[in-house]
Amino acid sequence: MEAQGNLLKMKSNFTDSAVEYQLRLGDELVDLNQFIGQTIELQYQNQINCIACGKRTSKSFAQGFCYNCFQTAPQAEECVLKPETCRAHLGEARDMEFAQSHCLIPHYIYLAVSSGIKVGITRNTQIPTRWIDQGASKAVIIAEVPNRHIAGVMEVFLKDYFADKTNWRSMLKNEEATDIDIEAERQKAIDLLPTELKQYARADESVWELNYPVEAFPLKPKSLTFDKEATISGTLKGIKGQYLLLDNDRVLNIRKHNGYLVRISSM
Ligand SMILES: [Zn+2]
Structure with missing residues (x-):
């Protein structure tokens, strides 16, 4: 196997609680589970x-953007990381068309349980993708x-009562x-909600596994980056x-290298 393209966060498929991954290199998809x-x-x-724009950039901002798109692209707007700052419902966004399909x-x-328990939010289309991206087991x-x-x-x-970050090493x-x-x-979370929020609680939700x-899981994960090592190889x-x-406990965060042009091969 050999493929080359710009990395994007891995795609995942989910059947019978088992996760299957595909590496995305531009338009190419490489099934990864078979190489374990x-x-x-x-x-x-x-x-x-x-x-966002495809232009070459010497540095990646916010996981894959050039500086200009980081400042202007709707995918890099503040509400991506801080949803409470979203103003799309007031008609304000970098791009209202984007907001229609992503915010409104x-x-x-x-x-989710990834290391400890944490609270999070996601668009309704991103389940269970969001949980897989975080490495949640439940x-x-x-x-x-x-x-x-x-x-x-x-x-x-709910952040007053639950963590909102994943400890990636523990995960x-x-x-x-x-x-x-x-x-x-x-x-417990539903009981804590004030009346105006409690109306949105869903009854009878089943637990995803x-x-x-x-x-084999790493004992002391050591994070790799293409910024320091151009060639990364080893047993998956x-x-x-x-x-x-x-x-050797080495781990590579694919999402962190969004936009990096990479060639992958198996031996
Ligand atoms: Zn750009």
Whole structure:
């Protein structure tokens, strides 16, 4: 196998709780699960192209943008990271057409277990993709709200009671709190909501379980980057979240290298 293109975060498919990954190199998709246990090599071609406009950029901003798009592109607007700042429902956005399909649509507020339990939000089209990207092993929906702004408000409220970040080292080591009753936590979250938010709680949500294709988890994950090593090769031990797990506890965050021109080959 050999393929080359600009990296984008891995695509995932989900069947019977098992996660399958595809590496995206431009328009090319490479099924990755089949290479677990084998040697792969990734060679950075010393070129980054902006994931919004395609122009070459010497540095990647906010996971794949050129500086100009980071400042202006709707995909890089502040509300992507801080949904509570979204003003699309007031008719204000960098690009209202983009906002119609990304902000002014139903969003879910969820609890997920990736290391500990955490709260998060996502567009209704991104389930279970969002959880797979975070390497969650379990997740459950708390509420469905009509737009991104309300989702952000609910998340901010629940952040007083739940973490909102994943500890990526614990997630990769598969060090997971096993004593979490996610259904009880879901009920606790709903009970905490003030009246104006409680109306959006969803009844009877089932818990999602996600299993990742991993032969061996790293004991002390060491993060690799193409900025320091142009050639990264080794045995693929598994894939979890947006990370390739290689031998000797080395891990590569694919999403962090969005836009990097890379050639992959298997041996
Ligand atoms: Zn750009």
